[in-house]
Amino acid sequence: MLVSGERTMALYCPACEQLQYHNFSLFEVSCSPRSFQCACGFIQGHIVKKNQRYEVRLLCPSGNRVRLLYSFKEFWRAPLLTFYSPDGGDVLGFFGGSKNVEEAVSAFDSDLLQPEDFYEPEIMSAILVYLQKLAVANKIGCKCQHPAVGIDVYPDKVELVCSNCGSAMLMGATSQEDLLNLYSLSEIKMQPASYTYLGEWLKPLR
Ligand SMILES: [Zn+2]
Ligand SMILES: [Zn+2]
Incomplete structure (x- = not known):
């Protein structure tokens, strides 16, 4: 529970498409709307106190106005609130402790x-498509008791991680060889609590 009135709000700016942080005190928020301006000059939103509620007014990327209502208690006590647009479910920003x-x-x-974040966008997208195919066919798993395998994507690699036992399999996503390594597998079953680098693991098989 947060006791002080200091809060941080991070809002995605519909104008410059950058994330803007705002640090402020809840004591600054009253019945006259407090505005939050992005570094680009765009007014990203307002917060206003109305009776026992706080109203957060934001803009969706589509330009639609959004009003989110929170109870006084929720607004003061929540360590983190995520602002969603009611239409598309887009994340508009976050609010809470810094x-x-x-x-x-x-x-x-x-x-x-985004595609441009990847070192080799075409290799990465082929890898993700293939992993998706395996996942849909239930061909990605872990041999532990309660497998829960997720995919973490980085600019240059992909990691399969089992959140139950902590096993992980890392695969590069920058070269044709990375792609062929993956294509050589029709199923991925990780050993419990293991850490495997796909390229290394496949070598002895050749
Ligand atoms: Zn901006
Ligand atoms: Zn596991």
Whole structure:
């Protein structure tokens, strides 16, 4: 629970498409709307206190106005709130303690890698398509008792991670060889609590 009134809000700016952090105190928010301006000059939104509620007014990337209502208690107590647009479910920003907000932003950004972030976008997209195919066919798993395998995507590599036992398989995503290594597998079953680099693992098989 947060006791002080200091909060951080991170908002995606519809104008410059950058993330803008705002640090402020909840004591600054009253019944006259407090505005939040991006470094680019665009007014990203307002927060206003209305009776026992806080209203957050934002703009969607589509330009639609969004009003999000929070109870006084929720707004003061929540370590982290995520602002979603009601129509598309887009994340518009985060609000809460500064550490919580920073963590949420970095987790969100890593999910949102854009094609131009990848070292080799074509190799990466072929790898993701193939992994997706395997996953849909239930061909990605872990031999532990309660497998829960997820895919983490980085600019130059992909990691399969089992959140139950912590096993991981890392594969490069920058070369034709990385792609062929993956194509040589019709199924991926990880050993519990293991850490494998796909390129190394395949070598003895050749
Ligand atoms: Zn901006
Ligand atoms: Zn596992």
